Amino acid sequence: MIDKALKEIRRGSVEIIDFERIKKLLERYFHTGERYNVKAGFDPTAPDLHLGHTVLLQKLSIFQQYGANVQFLIGDFTAQIGDPTGKNATRKVLSKEQVLQNAKSYKDQIFNILDPDKTTVVFNSVWLDALGSKGLLELTMTYNVARMLERDDFDKRYKSNESISISEFLYPLLQGYDSVHLKSDIELGGTDQKFNLLMGRHLQRTYGMTDEQSVVMMPILEGLDGIQKMSKSLNNYIGITEKANDMFGKILSISDELMWRYYELLSSKNLDDIAILKTQVDESKLHPKLAKEMLALEIVERFHSKQQAQTAKEEFDKIHLQNKIPSEIQCFEIKEESIWIVKALLECKLEISSSQARRDIKQGGVKVNQQKVVDEQEQLFAGEYILQVGKRKFAKLKVL
RNA sequence: GGUGAGAUAGUCAAGUGGCCAACGACGGCAGACUGUAAAUCUGCUCCCUAUGGGUUCCCAGGUUCGACUCCUGGUCUCACCA
Numbered sequence: 482m483i484d485k486a487l488k489e490i491r492r493g494s495v496e497i498i499d500f501e502r503i504k505k506l507l508e509r510y511f512h513t514g515e516r517y518n519v520k521a522g523f524d525p526t527a528p529d530l531h532l533g534h535t536v537l538l539q540k541l542s543i544f545q546q547y548g549a550n551v552q553f554l555i556g557d558f559t560a561q562i563g564d565p566t567g568k569n570a571t572r573k574v575l576s577k578e579q580v581l582q583n584a585k586s587y588k589d590q591i592f593n594i595l596d597p598d599k600t601t602v603v604f605n606s607v608w609l610d611a612l613g614s615k616g617l618l619e620l621t622m623t624y625n626v627a628r629m630l631e632r633d634d635f636d637k638r639y640k641s642n643e644s645i646s647i648s649e650f651l652y653p654l655l656q657g658y659d660s661v662h663l664k665s666d667i668e669l670g671g672t673d674q675k676f677n678l679l680m681g682r683h684l685q686r687t688y689g690m691t692d693e694q695s696v697v698m699m700p701i702l703e704g705l706d707g708i709q710k711m712s713k714s715l716n717n718y719i720g721i722t723e724k725a726n727d728m729f730g731k732i733l734s735i736s737d738e739l740m741w742r743y744y745e746l747l748s749s750k751n752l753d754d755i756a757i758l759k760t761q762v763d764e765s766k767l768h769p770k771l772a773k774e775m776l777a778l779e780i781v782e783r784f785h786s787k788q789q790a791q792t793a794k795e796e797f798d799k800i801h802l803q804n805k806i807p808s809e810i811q812c813f814e815i816k817e818e819s820i821w822i823v824k825a826l827l828e829c830k831l832e833i834s835s836s837q838a839r840r841d842i843k844q845g846g847v848k849v850n851q852q853k854v855v856d857e858q859e860q861l862f863a864g865e866y867i868l869q870v871g872k873r874k875f876a877k878l879k880v881l
Numbered sequence: 882g883g884u885g886a887g888a889u890a891g892u893c894a895a896g897u898g899g900c901c902a903a904c905g906a907c908g909g910c911a912g913a914c915u916g917u918a919a920a921u922c923u924g925c926u927c928c929c930u931a932u933g934g935g936u937u938c939c940c941a942g943g944u945u946c947g948a949c950u951c952c953u954g955g956u957c958u959c960a961c962c963a
Binding site: 706707730733734735736737738739740768769770771773797800801802821823824834835836837839840841843844845846847857858870871872873 | 908910911912916917918919923924925926927928929930931
């Protein structure tokens with residue numbers, strides 16, 4: 482039992498520091514039922530979570546199955562500094578309301594994955610506000626500049642003469658202090674968090690805790706392109722509040738290779754089952770598309786419902802296998818005797834400019850009622866039309 | 882504070898008086914092939930009812946028949962020195 486648990490805990494992780502401690506915590510839990518604390522911090526600057534964020538949530542959920550109480554930390558105080566990624570040294574400070582609102586939307590979203598009974602949501606401004614100058618000063622005295630510069634991006638920026646704000650030095654210290662305050666036994670984070678996570682261990686030691694937190698580092702999830710990290714700004718993400726149909730379609734558009742990565746990091750299937758799937762695909766006993774469908778179904782179901790996931794799949798097949806029109810398409814009306822096809826496409830928001838519309842027509846990418854449009858001067862007279870651009874954009878237009 | 886370099890389409894990046902709506906790369910879109918996979922191939926990629934017209938190359942002026950390219954002033958970025 483413990484071995485299985487440890488295997489699932491290790492799954493997908495890049496590095497674990499002090500694995501022995503985790504083992505002990507689990508053993509204690511299995512023998513005495515005593516729980517332990519697993520902390521993970523989230524930055525409340527973005528209101529929407531995407532699948533990349535759920536890698537950590539997924540792992541937290543596994544911990545919950547094995548006796549963990551999750552400390553879901555919302556870094557509202559630290560958000561004022563911004564984690565030093567080297568990009569924006571100074572970050573816009575969010576208003577209290579914004580932070581609270583984002584935090585609320587987090588809460589709505591995370592309990593699709595986490596067990597609310599085993600989760601405590603905490604804000605670090607609570608104790609960091611209370612720390613005061615004196616406390617802060619004490620905190621800074623636990624570390625020195627040379628060691629701070631060991632951090633990879635500080636080091637790079639320092640060497641290449643880029644600016645490093647003093648406040649940025651505080652970020653790792655404060656994050657580490659969170660672990661002291663919360664008495665975390667384990668902290669989860671992305672690989673980019675390594676320095677901060679280790680700081681937690683350092684500070685717990687200096688503040689006199691007997692056991693330092695173990696650290697589990699998870700990889701950064703690749704986005705839909707399979708290369709760059711999933712992020713909103715790169716527009717290669719799947720938001721967890723997206724509609725079932727979109728989510729399903731997006732997952733099916735990932736590459737086969739990336740699918741296994743997603744399985745490992747996002748699926749709740751256990752490792753053995755996934756290994757069987759992969760073998761079947763490798764031996765051509767299972768079509769890779771079916772494996773991908775299963776993954777898509779699982780993920781859509783998690784954030785919506787079984788029913789919706791099933792509908793999304795049927796809808797998808799309808800459009801792509803049977804070449805039919807989706808059951809729900811946006812409907813537009815226009816009161817003209819006739820309308821020029823290019824205008825119609827603009828009217829239905831299928832195209833952003835008439836130039837673009839003409840190009841698409843010229844290349845055979847536009848269909849009216851399943852028929853390819855060949856004449857860019859075509860007029861649509863009274864009646865109902867299904868307009869289609871490319872493979873996925875549809876609209877219904879009524880000309881009155 | 883001093884000195885120097887630079888600001889060009891979504892990003893990177895050519896162009897240094899007309900051949901420029903502006904090379905190229907990436908990204909994106911559409912088509913072919915498919916499993917809306919990957920890979921590959923083709924075309925497109927400022928706007929406009931278009932073999933034409935309009936508005937662009939940080940901003941404001943100027944020189945010129947003509948400026949992304951030259952001049953003046955401004956704004957902003959970066960590097961080196963202090």
